[in-house]
Each structure stands twice: as structure tokens, then as C-alpha cells.
Amino acid sequence: xxxxxxxxxxxxxxxxxxxxxxxxxxxxxxxxxxxxxxxxxxxxxxxxxxxxxxxxxxxxxxxxxxxxxxxxxxxxxxxxxxxxxxxxxxxxxxxxxxxxxxxxxxxxxxxxxxxxxxxxxxxxxxxxxxxxxxxxxxxxxxxxxxxxxxxxxxxxxxxxxxxxxxxxxxxxxxxxxxxxxxxxxxxxxxxxxxxxxxxxxxxxxxxxxxxxxxxxxxxxxxxxxxxxxxxxxxxxxxxxxxxxxxxxxxxxxxxxxxxxxxxxxxxxxxxxxxxxxxxxxxxxxxxxxxxxxxxxxxxxxxxxxx
DNA sequence: ACTCAATGAGGAGAGGCATT
DNA sequence: AATGCCTCTCCTCATTGAGT
Numbered sequence: 001x002x003x004x005x006x007x008x009x010x011x012x013x014x015x016x017x018x019x020x021x022x023x024x025x026x027x028x029x030x031x032x033x034x035x036x037x038x039x040x041x042x043x044x045x046x047x048x049x050x051x052x053x054x055x056x057x058x059x060x061x062x063x064x065x066x067x068x069x070x071x072x073x074x075x076x077x078x079x080x081x082x083x084x085x086x087x088x089x090x091x092x093x094x095x096x097x098x099x100x101x102x103x104x105x106x107x108x109x110x111x112x113x114x115x116x117x118x119x120x121x122x123x124x125x126x127x128x129x130x131x132x133x134x135x136x137x138x139x140x141x142x143x144x145x146x147x148x149x150x151x152x153x154x155x156x157x158x159x160x161x162x163x164x165x166x167x168x169x170x171x172x173x174x175x176x177x178x179x180x181x182x183x184x185x186x187x188x189x190x191x192x193x194x195x196x197x198x199x200x201x202x203x204x205x206x207x208x209x210x211x212x213x214x215x216x217x218x219x220x221x222x223x224x225x226x227x228x229x230x231x232x233x234x235x236x237x238x239x240x241x242x243x244x245x246x247x248x249x250x251x252x253x254x255x256x257x258x259x260x261x262x263x264x265x266x267x268x269x270x271x272x273x274x275x276x277x278x279x280x281x282x283x284x285x286x287x288x289x290x291x292x293x294x295x296x297x298x299x300x301x302x303x304x305x306x
Numbered sequence: 307a308c309t310c311a312a313t314g315a316g317g318a319g320a321g322g323c324a325t326t
Numbered sequence: 327a328a329t330g331c332c333t334c335t336c337c338t339c340a341t342t343g344a345g346t
Contacts, residue, residue, distance in 0.1 A: 023311055038313080
């Protein structure tokens with residue numbers, strides 16, 4: 001390969017193909033006709049001595065080599081763009097913009113309020129739209145298509161075209177009716193297994209129920225889920241004034257101790273902590289407003305760390 | 307039947323190179 | 327510096343073949 005003769009336009013075509021996985025749409029994306037993109041792909045194949053993209057149904061599936069090249073080529077283009085286009089002035093105090101994200105119930109309850117406070121203080125003209133994140137795969141697809149700017153939540157799957165940034169870790173606690181709780185004691189394993197549970201189980205759930213059931217099964221125990229609720233916010237109110245207990249993310253539980261007659265107690269078993277992540281694409285590299293916003297989410301996450 | 311990638315034909319424009 | 331030739335890439339239009 002003659003590196004001195006590599007046409008940077010080919011790398012742009014490669015990037016478009018990688019993102020669209022469709023020759024016609026990749027061509028439209030960078031303003032070429034379909035035959036021109038097809039020809040660019042032919043030259044890319046010759047350049048890298050690999051098929052790079054194979055027909056797969058309605059689209060094109062990248063080969064291992066294409067996947068391996070995606071990162072370095074994306075980084076190279078980012079650096080070239082950054083060198084050619086000096087940083088656009090971005091002033092959050094005056095910028096007008098609408099940012100659309102998707103967040104899990106947890107993200108909505110814990111991260112978004114902190115983020116909203118930060119936005120109101122530093123970027124009062126940036127509007128934020130938060131969509132529910134129930135189907136993570138569909139949300140990732142929307143993120144890749146540019147219909148969403150970022151995702152916030154836990155237990156989100158990976159995508160080779162997205163960037164994951166850890167905001168903080170979350171642990172689990174138990175809640176029970178305040179009058180029944182003995183705050184000085186950890187909930188006993190016996191109580192945990194015998195008391196009826198209230199459970200939050202959204203569509204495409206977070207995996208917690210099965211984790212807890214597996215931990216109990218390892219000890220030869222089984223719990224009874226007496227109430228299953230569709231929204232996490234309903235759990236504390238279902239627990240208050242009843243014999244129910246529930247296992248919730250700690251920051252969620254603590255938000256409700258002033259609103260419902262509940263007490264937070266330590267669980268009798270060690271339930272693995274989980275990460276709350278911010279997921280975005282490389283678009284932010286070319287978008288100062290989005291880059292600022294992602295930094296704002298990160299700062300919101302920092303304020304939530306214990 | 308339909309979609310989509312690949313290819314060919316023919317023409318336009320840009321750039322490299324040798325010649326004048 | 328100007329010119330002509332050549333190559334390359336782009337375009338549109340039309341077509342083909344594979345896959346669904």
C-alpha cells in the first residue's frame with residue numbers, strides 16, 4: 001500500500017459505509033451517487049486487500065478487518081477535521097439547542113434531576129427532551145441514526161459504533177415500612193426470604209430479580225414476590241404501611257424517604273453493584289454543543305458519586 | 307416483484323506530466 | 327507559462343444478478 005497516495009476521500013467513504021452499512025445510503029450521506037460509492041468501495045477493497053463489507057440481507061455487514069479499521073480511521077478523520085476546522089465558539093450561557101436523550105427509570109429519577117439543575121444554571125436556553133429507555137437495542141439504533149444524542153442508564157448493551165462512559169456505580173438497599181423497620185439492624189436473611197416482596201419490573205427488565213433469586217437459591221432460599229409494579233416510583237408507596245419489603249437502587253430509595261413512610265435498611269446478602277453509563281457516538285467530536293452537554297452529564301454524575 | 311450492489315457506457319472536469 | 331495528452335474520478339442512465 002502506498003501510504004503517500006491514500007485518498008482521504010476513501011476514508012470518508014469508509015466511515016459513511018461503516019455508519020450506514022448500506023451503499024446507497026452511505027452515498028447519499030456524503031453526497032455521492034450510488035455507483036460512485038460502489039466504486040469507492042472497490043478501491044477501498046483493493047487498498048486494504050479485504051472485502052471490508054459483505055452483502056447481508058438488505059445491507060452490508062463489515063468484515064473483521066473493517067471492524068478493526070473503523071476505530072483508527074475514525075480517529076484519523078476526527079484529527080484531520082479538528083485540524084482543518086478550528087474550534088467553533090460555543091457559549092453555553094447563550095446557546096440555543098434541543099438535546100434529546102433516552103434514560104431508564106433510574107436515569108430519569110437520579111441523573112436527570114441533577115443534570116437539569118446544571119442546565120438551568122449554565123445553559124438556560126438548551127432544551128432537554130428525555131425519552132423513556134425501555135428497549136435498549138432500539139434506543140442504540142436510534143442513537144446510531146442520530147435520532148437520539150445520548151443514552152443514560154444501567155445494564156445497557158455494547159455497540160461497536162457507540163462510546164460508553166461510566167458515570168458512577170450504584171448499589172442495592174432494601175426498603176420497608178418505616179414503623180416496622182429497626183434501623184439499628186441489618187435485615188436478617190430469614191426476614192428477607194420470608195417477608196413478601198414488592199418488585200419493580202419494567203419491560204425488558206434490569207436483570208435484578210433473577211440475580212437476587214439466584215443469590216437466594218444458592219442459600220437454599222426462595223422469596224415470594226407479592227406485588228409486581230410497572231414503575232419504580234410506585235414501589236416505595238406500595239411498601240409504606242404494609243409488611244412488604246423491596247430491593248432498590250440506593251439513590252432511588254433515598255429519594256423517597258421524605259415522600260413515603262419508608263426506611264432504608266442494608267440487604268442481608270451482597271448484591272453486586274452495577275454501573276450507570278452514558279452512551280454516545282463519535283458525532284460529539286464535531287459538535288461543540290453536544291460535547292459540552294456530554295461533559296455536563298459527566299459532571300452531574302460526579303456530583304452523584306458517594 | 308422488489309430492493310440493492312455492482313458494472314458498463316459515455317461525457318465532464320481536475321490534476322499530473324512532458325513538451326514547447 | 328502555456329499547451330496538449332493522459333489518467334482518474336465524478337456524474338447520469340441503464341442494466342444485471344443476487345437475495346428476500
